[in-house]
Amino acid sequence: MPNQPVGQKPPRQLAIVAPIIDCAELASVDLSAIGGAGSKVTSAKEVVKDANFCEVEGVLKPAITFKVLLPTDSWQQRFLQVGCGGLCGRIQLQLDxxxxxxxxxxxxxVIAATDMGHALGDINFGNDPQKRRDFAYRAVHLTAVATKQLIQTFYGRKAAYAYFSGCSDGGREGLMEAQRYPADFNGxxxxxxxxNFQVQKAVYHSWQAQSNTDANGKAVITAAQLPLIHNAVLAQCDAQDGQVDGLIADPQSCHFNPAVLSCARLAPGSANGHNCLSDTQLATLHRLYDGPRDPKSLERLTVGGPLPGSELAWAGIFVPKKTGDLNYSESVALSTLKYLNYEKNPPASFSLKEVKQTAQMLADLSKLHPLxxxxxxxxxxxxxxxGKLILWHGWGDPSVSPLNTxxxxxxxGETLGLVTRDKFERLYMLPGLYHCSTGEGPSMVDFLTPMLNWVEQGIAPDSVLTYMVASEQKNKMITKKPQGDMKLETIADNAASRPVYPYPDYAVYSGKGDVSQAANYQRKKLATVPENYHWLGEGFYKPYAALN
Structure with missing residues (x-):
């Protein structure tokens, strides 16, 4: 079986089912019962994109657009809906x-995706209450329902299994489906x-952006200092997980002391701005790691900030890659605070300078938390x-703190009990992985195949193989476009590998054999496994009634 990760059980080969009607006939499928009057298929045509497909596009009122790719001669009875990252606004056929x-x-x-009810250039879509609901939950659900109807019509039978996979906001969309529409997907x-959309976008990113901006609007810490900080973190914490490999597999056990970077510790005249940090930069670094606290109670206002070991990934997020760059944190916080986070939007002149991270801010954000x-x-x-659920997150993610997951x-576990949770959910934490992909650690992984085996054969996932994308391997990697426009990386024959285990276990080198081979790693429990994450918004993670 080509490109199947070594040591990973391949999924079952299901019988191929052929269409019973011509592709063009799907143009007449009535979707009004799903999305309301005017919901319809706008295009149905045969295309050749690595294989033969019936490509269907449609609209679900008022403005949800979607695309479905139905294989004409290779369908194995499975449906996969792909999540959309960021604030969406486009059909995004990309899968990490x-x-x-x-x-x-x-x-x-069969693959489906949606733009979640608004166009990419429609930055103020949050002014429309319906578009807010479409983005929050409605578009993903209705796309699933519409796709299932198209499958029934085209093949004359239902999909045997339905899956959803997404990362970032796509991960939020998947969890929203599990919480609001538990019968939509098997896995x-x-x-x-x-x-944790409200807090992550409005509080976390506004804090990160403000904390690294001085009174003149310039960055305090720049990308040039990130390797210095990262190397200091590794010097203090890399060995704590049992292996010196440039990765921190247990960042919750790392209590990094940035004082070692102080310019005051150097001999007079030896500080040059690249080998140490000023007092202002050290104070900023502390704020970035620590996160916002209520000025009165000093309680945390987020679950947590970026973790030690993630520093190189800060560039472009809340540390500019070059002087004058608009950071992602500044951009996303401003756009959601202006148009999405509050029941009533602030005036068009609103800026991040007006944001005060306090307990009251959390209280205000809690009003749309259930949405x-x-x-x-x-x-x-x-x-x-x-249903079965696989959660995964990179320890080196600075965009969405892994502490949220x-x-x-x-x-x-607290709500359902550990025994019940472990019957249907697994969590994997990947060392050195940034936001969804790339990083210093093994970043290529296939969680979809273990999910298929879990749902279809009852084989609960345990260790999963991850693969390194090293510079010498990149020319040997093949990037294909299966399922139409979806990009999917295949794994090079000589790619370094390492297992990842369900949290709170992790992989550590056994001390024997090739360090680049997964077979030479053994299982170990993380030294630090917090029983809870104390912050003022803990109630956000308690059961609640959804807001429609």
């Missing part, structure tokens, strides 16, 4: 966490989920429906 998945590579899925893979957030841990209906995993 499925490198080398054979059923994808062989065009065996959901949610990576680096922006599930946008996907932190409800009551997944009993999803479990009862037989850890807090949700913990909340599931």
């Amino acid at each position: 966490g499925a490198a080398g998945c054979f059923p994808l590579d062989s065009n065996g899925f 959901i893979v949610a990576g680096a989920a922006a599930n 946008y957030d996907a932190t409800n841990p009551n997944l009993q209906p999803f479990y009862a429906a037989g 850890l807090a949700y995993h913990q909340a599931l």
Whole structure:
């Protein structure tokens, strides 16, 4: 089986089902019962994109557009809906966490995606209450329902299995499906989920942007200082996980002391701005790691900030890559605060300078928490429906703090009980992985195949192989476009590998054999496994009634 990760059980080969009607006939499918009057298929045509497909595009009122790719001669009875990152606004056929998945590579899925109800240039879509709901939950659900109707019509039968996979906001979308529509999907893979949407966008990113900006609007810490900081973190913490490899597999055990970087410790005249940090920069670094606190109670206002070991990934997020660059944190915080986070939008002149991170800010954000957030841990209906859930996150993610995913995993255990949680959910934490992809650690992984095996054969996932993308391997990597426009990386024959285990276990080198081979790693429990994450918004991770 080509490109199947070594040591990973391949999924079942399901019988191929052929269409019973011509592709063009799908143009007449009535979707009004799903999306309301005027909902319809706008285009249905045969295309050749690595294989033969019936490509269907449509609209679900008022403005949800979607695309479905239905294989004409290779469908293996599975449906996969792909999540959309950021604030969406376009059909995004991109999937992280499925490198080398054979059923994808062989065009065996019906694939669907949506723009979530607004166009990419429509930055103020939050002024429309309906578009808010479409973005929050409605577009993804209705696309799933519409796709299932198209499958029934085209093939004359239902999909045997339905899956959802997404990362970032796509991860939030997957969790939203599990929480609001537990029967939509048999299996959901949610990576680096922006599930704590209100706090992550409005509080975390506004704090990170403000903390690294001085009174003149210039960055205090620049990308030039990040390697210095990162190397100091490694010097203090790399060996704590049992292996000196440039990765921190247990960042919650790392208590980095940035004082070692102080310019005051150097001999007079030897500080040059690249070998040390000023007092102002050290204070800024502390704020970036620590996160915002209520000025009165000094309680945390977020689950947590970026973790030690993630420093190189800060460039472009809240540390500018070059002077004058607009940071992602500044951009995303401003756009959501102006148009999405509050019941009533602030004036057009609103700026981040007006944001004061306080307990009152959390209280204000809590009003739309039941609309946008996907932190409800009551997944009993999803479990009862037989659903399976894989969560995954990179320890080196600066865009969505991995502590948000850890807090949700913990909340599931508290709400449902550990025994029940472990029957349908797994969490994987990847060392050195940035936001959804890339990083210093092994970043190529296939969580979709273990999900197929779990749902279809009852084989619960345990160790999963991850692969390194090294510079000498990049020319040997093949980037294909299976399922139409979806990009899927295949794994090079000589790629370094390492297993990843369900949290709180991790992989550490056994001390024997090639360090680049997964077979030479053994399982170990993380030294630090917090029982809870204390912050003022802990109630966001308690069961709640959804807001429609």
